[in-house]
Every structure is written in C-alpha cells, then in structure tokens.
Amino acid sequence: MVRTWLRGVTSGVPGTRPVTHPMRVLFLLTLGFVAFAGCSSATAPQVNDAASNFSIVVDRPQYTQAEVAQLGIQATVTNTSSDRDFFANVGDGFDSAFDQPTIYAALGTQAVIERRVSGLEWENANTGQMIEGSRIVVLSAGKSYRLMGFIAPKAPGTYRIRLDYSASNDDPSATVYHDYSAAFRVL
Numbered sequence: 504m505v506r507t508w509l510r511g512v513t514s515g516v517p518g519t520r521p522v523t524h525p526m527r528v529l530f531l532l533t534l535g536f537v538a539f540a541g542c543s544s545a546t547a548p549q550v551n552d553a554a555s556n557f558s559i560v561v562d563r564p565q566y567t568q569a570e571v572a573q574l575g576i577q578a579t580v581t582n583t584s585s586d587r588d589f590f591a592n593v594g595d596g597f598d599s600a601f602d603q604p605t606i607y608a609a610l611g612t613q614a615v616i617e618r619r620v621s622g623l624e625w626e627n628a629n630t631g632q633m634i635e636g637s638r639i640v641v642l643s644a645g646k647s648y649r650l651m652g653f654i655a656p657k658a659p660g661t662y663r664i665r666l667d668y669s670a671s672n673d674d675p676s677a678t679v680y681h682d683y684s685a686a687f688r689v690l
Contacts (some may be wrong), residue, residue: 556583556587557580557581557582557642558581558583559578559579559580559684560578560684561576561687562576562577564685565688566688566690567689567690568657568659568689575651575652576608576651577649578650578664578684580614580642580647580649580650581645582647587670589670589680591606591639591668592613592638593637594637594638594639596637596638597634597636604649605648606648606649606651607637607652608629608651608652609632610629610630610632611633611636611637613666613668614666614667615665615666615667616653616662617664618658619661628655630655641672654689660688661688662686662687664684665681665683667679
C-alpha cells in the first residue's frame with residue numbers, strides 16, 4: 504500500500520527518480536522527527552514551579568464585576584529575596600527605565616491573571632495590550648511593585664495572578680520560575 508501511494512512521487516529535484524522504497528521514507532521521517540525533537544528540547548526554557556521568590560498579594564479577596572471593569576485587578580508584588588534580582592517582561596515599553604514601580608498583567612507580558620476552569624486547570628484571562636508594548640524590567644531584591652491588569656471575559660469565578668520570571672535578562676533559555684497569588688473571587 505505504501506509503495507502504491509508513493510509511486511510517482513518525486514523529490515522535487517530535477518533529474519531524480521521517484522521515491523519508491525518505503526524504508527527510505529520511514530528512515531527520512533524518523534530522521535526528521537529526531538531532528539525536530541532535538542531542536543525543541545534544546546531551545547525550550549526549563550520551568551521551575553516551586554520558586555517562592557515573590558509574594559503576590561491581591562488588594563482584595565473579592566471584586567465585583569463593576570469594580571473590575573472600572574479599576575481592574577491590582578496587587579503588590581514583592582521580591583522576597585534579600586540579595587537576588589530577577590527579570591520579567593512586565594514593564595511599560597514606553598517607559599525606558601529598567602526599574603519601574605508599576606508592572607502590568609496584559610497580553611504578551613509575563614504577568615498573567617488566570618481564571619480557574621475546573622479543578623487544577625487555569626486559563627489566561629488577561630485582556631488589554633500595552634499600546635507601546637512591554638519590556639523586560641528588573642525586579643530588585645527586597646523591593647515591592649504595584650501590579651495592574653484587567654480580565655476578560657468579565658465573568659464571575661475564581662482567579663489568581665501568576666508571575667513568570669528568570670534570573671537573567673539576556674538569556675532566553677534561562678530557567679523560568681513561576682510564583683502565584685492566593686486565589687480571589689470576582690462576583
């Protein structure tokens with residue numbers, strides 16, 4: 504069957520013969536898969552879910568939908584390390600400062616407001632984009648920052664804030680850490 508399907512299929516290179524041997528095709532497919540798997544694992548960042556380098560405290564344990572629509576979700580994010588700076592893409596791209604007092608949970612940033620879908624499953628509920636884009640900023644040891652963000656859809660449910668960050672601002676393959684706020688409700 505494979506031989507019938509491949510009969511007459513050419514490689515696209517002028518002067519070459521049709522691919523007719525199924526073992527060659529199987530070998531090439533296996534080689535391609537191994538090459539693809541090797542590339543993706545070499546470039547994918549490592550993930551560490553047991554970080555606990557940040558305290559993320561949401562301003563309120565519950566919000567009404569009117570409050571969320573008007574004020575958004577706000578929290579205080581504190582780097583609890585006494586001697587280690589971290590870096591995250593949570594800054595305002597228009598502000599050229601490397602250390603910004605306000606950080607943002609928006610589409611394309613590393614601060615994510617998540618909505619519980621079921622059990623342990625969460626989905627991104629961020630909305631809004633940074634008009635001038637976002638940028639990597641330093642989150643200095645012992646320092647606190649104000650986080651602001653909006654959610655969509657503005658639906659009742661249980662939410663949390665996830666902050667993704669790394670110890671390096673210039674290495675995209677650096678280990679990515681995650682810290683979370685306590686859950687809060689939108690009524």
